[in-house]
Amino acid sequence: MIDGAVVFVVDDDPSIRSSLKFLISSVGLQVESFDSVEALSRRKLPDIPCCLVLDVRLQGLSGLDFQHELAARNCPMPIIFVTGYGDIPMSVQAMKAGAVEFLTKPFRDQDLLDAIRSALQKDRSRREQEKEVADLKGRFNLLTPREKKVISMVVSGMLNKEIAYQLGTAENTVKVQRSRAMEKMQAQSITDLVRMIEKLNRVA
Amino acid sequence: MHHELERQVDRLRKCETWDRLVAAPAPSTGSFSWRPSTGEIRWSDELCRIFELDPPLTVERVRTRVHPEDVGIFDSTFDLACRTGNDFEGQHRFLMPDNSIKHLRVVAHATRDQDGQLEYIAAVRDVTARRQSEEALDKARSELARVSRLSIMGELAASIAHDVNQPLTGIINNANACLRLLDNGNLDPGVLQGALENIVADATRASAVLARIRAFIKNSPATRSELDINEVIREVLPLASRELHENQVQLQYKLTKGLPPVLVDRVQLQQVLLNLIINGIEAMFTVTDRMRLLWVQSTADELGDVLVAVRDSGTGLGLEADRFFTPFFTTKATGMGMGLTISRSLIEAHGGRLWASPNFPHGATFSFTLPVATRGRS
Numbered sequence: 001m002i003d004g005a006v007v008f009v010v011d012d013d014p015s016i017r018s019s020l021k022f023l024i025s026s027v028g029l030q031v032e033s034f035d036s037v038e039a040l041s042r043r044k045l046p047d048i049p050c051c052l053v054l055d056v057r058l059q060g061l062s063g064l065d066f067q068h069e070l071a072a073r074n075c076p077m078p079i080i081f082v083t084g085y086g087d088i089p090m091s092v093q094a095m096k097a098g099a100v101e102f103l104t105k106p107f108r109d110q111d112l113l114d115a116i117r118s119a120l121q122k123d124r125s126r127r128e129q130e131k132e133v134a135d136l137k138g139r140f141n142l143l144t145p146r147e148k149k150v151i152s153m154v155v156s157g158m159l160n161k162e163i164a165y166q167l168g169t170a171e172n173t174v175k176v177q178r179s180r181a182m183e184k185m186q187a188q189s190i191t192d193l194v195r196m197i198e199k200l201n202r203v204a
Numbered sequence: 205m206h207h208e209l210e211r212q213v214d215r216l217r218k219c220e221t222w223d224r225l226v227a228a229p230a231p232s233t234g235s236f237s238w239r240p241s242t243g244e245i246r247w248s249d250e251l252c253r254i255f256e257l258d259p260p261l262t263v264e265r266v267r268t269r270v271h272p273e274d275v276g277i278f279d280s281t282f283d284l285a286c287r288t289g290n291d292f293e294g295q296h297r298f299l300m301p302d303n304s305i306k307h308l309r310v311v312a313h314a315t316r317d318q319d320g321q322l323e324y325i326a327a328v329r330d331v332t333a334r335r336q337s338e339e340a341l342d343k344a345r346s347e348l349a350r351v352s353r354l355s356i357m358g359e360l361a362a363s364i365a366h367d368v369n370q371p372l373t374g375i376i377n378n379a380n381a382c383l384r385l386l387d388n389g390n391l392d393p394g395v396l397q398g399a400l401e402n403i404v405a406d407a408t409r410a411s412a413v414l415a416r417i418r419a420f421i422k423n424s425p426a427t428r429s430e431l432d433i434n435e436v437i438r439e440v441l442p443l444a445s446r447e448l449h450e451n452q453v454q455l456q457y458k459l460t461k462g463l464p465p466v467l468v469d470r471v472q473l474q475q476v477l478l479n480l481i482i483n484g485i486e487a488m489f490t491v492t493d494r495m496r497l498l499w500v501q502s503t504a505d506e507l508g509d510v511l512v513a514v515r516d517s518g519t520g521l522g523l524e525a526d527r528f529f530t531p532f533f534t535t536k537a538t539g540m541g542m543g544l545t546i547s548r549s550l551i552e553a554h555g556g557r558l559w560a561s562p563n564f565p566h567g568a569t570f571s572f573t574l575p576v577a578t579r580g581r582s
Contacts, residue, residue, distance in 0.1 A: 013370050015406050019377035022399060026381035084366050106373040109380035 005049040005120045009033040010040055010066075011082070012058050016105075020053060020082075023109055024116065037066040045075070049127060051100070051119035053112070056083040056090065064090070067097050076126060078119035082107065133203050136196055139185050147181040154178060154190065155197045232330035236261070238312075239323050240286040254308065254330050256300055271297035271305065280454050280495050281310075289314050289322045290456050295331070307332045367413040371406035378403050417549075428554075430465040430577045431473075433502050433510050440477040441500070447485045448498065457500040464576040466510050468554055473574075476547040476558075480514040480570045483543060487518025487568065494566060509556070509573040517567040521560055544570075 007024050009031060011017045017033045024031045034040040038060060040052075056063040067079055081094050081102045091102040100122065101115035143151070153163045160178065164171040187193035234251030238244070247261045255261065255269055263282065270278045274296040281294045293311045300306060312326035378399045385391040437459060448455050481498065488496040499515040544558075551558040551572045558572040 013374075015374035015402065015409070016370060016377070018402065019374040019381070019406075022402075023377040023381040023384075026384045084369050105369055106376045109377065109384075 005051075005124070006030045006032060006046060007051055007053060007116055007120070008040055008043075008077075009053045010035075010037055010058065010063075011053075011055040012036060013055075016055070023112070024053070027113055029116065037061050037063070037069075045077070047127075049120045049124040051078045051080065051116060051123055053080045053082060053116070056081050056094070064094060064097075067094065067099065071097065076123075078122050080112070080115045080119055082112075133199060136185075136200055137203075140200060142184045143181055147177050147184070150174060150177045151181045151185075151193065151197070155194050232333075234328045235326065236328070237323060237325050238263075239317070239321060240289075241321050251328055254306070254328060255298070269298045269300070271299045273297070277452055277454065284454060284456065284495065284497065285312065285314075285324065288456070290458055292456055294454075305332070306330055364413065364417060368410050371410040371413075374406040375403050375410075378406070428467050428469050430467055431470060433463055433466055433473075433512060433574065434459040434461075436468070436470060436473050437477060437500060437502060437512070440474050440481065443474075443478055444481045444485065447482060451485055451488065451496065453485050453488060453496040453498050455498050455500070459500075459502045460504065463502060463504060463510050464508075464578070466554075466574040467577040468574060472550045472554075476550050476572065477512070477514070479543045479547050480572075483570070484514055484516035484518065484568075487516050487520075489518075491518055491566075505573055507573075509575050511571060511573050513569050513571040515563060515567060515569040517563070520566060521562050521568045547572075 054063045100119040236247040298306045312324045505511040548558040556574040
């Protein structure tokens with residue numbers, strides 16, 4: 001069971017919709033179901049791990065179309081597709097576009113629940129990653145321009161002495177700026193700092 | 205010699221195959237007789253003109269004219285004729301010395317001479333002109349007929365699959381959820397009741413779909429009429445000609461004359477036949493080490509019912525002959541697994557039976573019976 005997570009179900013067949021809701025909630029997950037992707041779009045998405053169980057063939061916008069729309073909106077919610085008659089090209093298309101799983105009705109309940117678990121896990125780690133980067137960015141923005149300069153030189157492997165020489169300042173000043181920067185970044189060690197800066201550079 | 209040939213051609217004209225295909229004595233129809241045992245051939249002058257060969261004609265000399273892509277099928281036609289002594293027909297392309305292509309249709313009727321030796325009497329017709337002028341029209345017409353026959357069945361199958369699958373999925377989900385809650389000692393009676401009500405509703409929905417199909421099949425016999433089974437078979441064979449040709453399947457048939465009429469729905473019977481024929485062709489997709497032969501036969505069974513058999517030299521039934529009639533069972537990558545189920549329902553609705561049996565050494569036979577019209581009406 002994953003706390004503080006929600007599974008969205010979109011299927012235009014009411015009996016499938018309610019049975020999916022029942023099945024997913026039977027393992028203690030929070031579920032919300034919708035009869036169309038348009039209805040889901042009207043719901044403001046919560047800031048907690050979530051995933052989508054989506055029927056491929058829907059009246060109105062199809063599941064595959066909606067997958068593209070979510071990607072275009074930069075909304076990386078993991079999707080598990082379910083379909084009445086899935087063909088191979090269709091499932092390839094869905095998986096290439098990043099679907100977590102492609103299940104043909106009727107599916108084994110364990111397969112669906114496993115897929116949901118891994119989708120939520122995926123969304124949770126993406127969110128953690130994003131949060132960590134956002135925190136780092138916030139901390140990094142607390143640094144003065146000079147401190148930023150100093151730690152970028154530290155990370156590139158330069159000694160205090162070399163930094164001082166290059167900046168035309170005293171070694172002690174560099175030491176102070178460096179430790180203040182470490183403190184603001186909440187870095188425990190130089191290795192820790194290097195890891196943080198790398199992470200920030202990767203996102204930038 | 206020509207007198208003898210004329211006499212035979214006369215006999216041949218009385219045969220129905222001849223009537224159908226070469227009845228009008230068109231200038232581009234040649235004829236020949238052939239004894240496989242001796243290789244002896246007699247021919248009409250027109251035949252020489254068609255092949256653009258000087259006499260004497262031999263199978264080997266004619267063979268040099270066959271279009272390279274059709275040599276295989278040409279050889280197998282004659283090989284098979286030698287071995288089985290059945291009527292045959294075929295259409296092959298011939299490459300003339302000036303590089304033009306002729307489409308020639310051969311229809312051969314098997315007879316026995318005074319000594320009981322197999323002898324074929326055959327007509328060859330140059331259908332090039334007809335093909336060129338009518339090819340597009342023919343293709344459109346037969347494609348339309350084929351698609352409408354197949355799609356009625358295909359659409360029915362697809363809609364059954366979907367309409368039954370949805371409620372089944374609902375039932376499975378609901379039941380699984382109950383099992384999980386029960387496992388955890390967490391199943392509230394109110395929740396259980398709701399789930400069971402949903403299961404009942406879904407199961408009722410699934411069985412309503414099946415009742416609809418049954419009604420669909422039952423309601424159709426309003427259009428039943430007394431038909432000659434051979435006529436229906438002949439109507440269907442051209443609908444499969446594209447599949448036969450594209451997959452290099454040799455068609456042979458033996459239609460027993462004078463069978464009593466059957467009381468059937470023409471379109472439904474065409475659907476069943478086409479389904480069996482296409483299945484047979486598809487069962488031979490992977491066959492490369494032997495001839496792909498489709499054999500259609502009409503006859504009367506020991507009870508006097510009309511019996512139709514469609515035999516292939518394909519991959520056979522395996523050990524699961526009965527499962528072929530199970531809904532959604534299929535051996536094909538793209539199949540729905542409904543064709544035989546529907547076919548069997550249609551035949552049974554006509555008071556007949558449809559079954560499968562293995563062939564030795566290869567392939568399968570799908571046979572069905574239909575009661576004759578007089579008994580069917582009582």
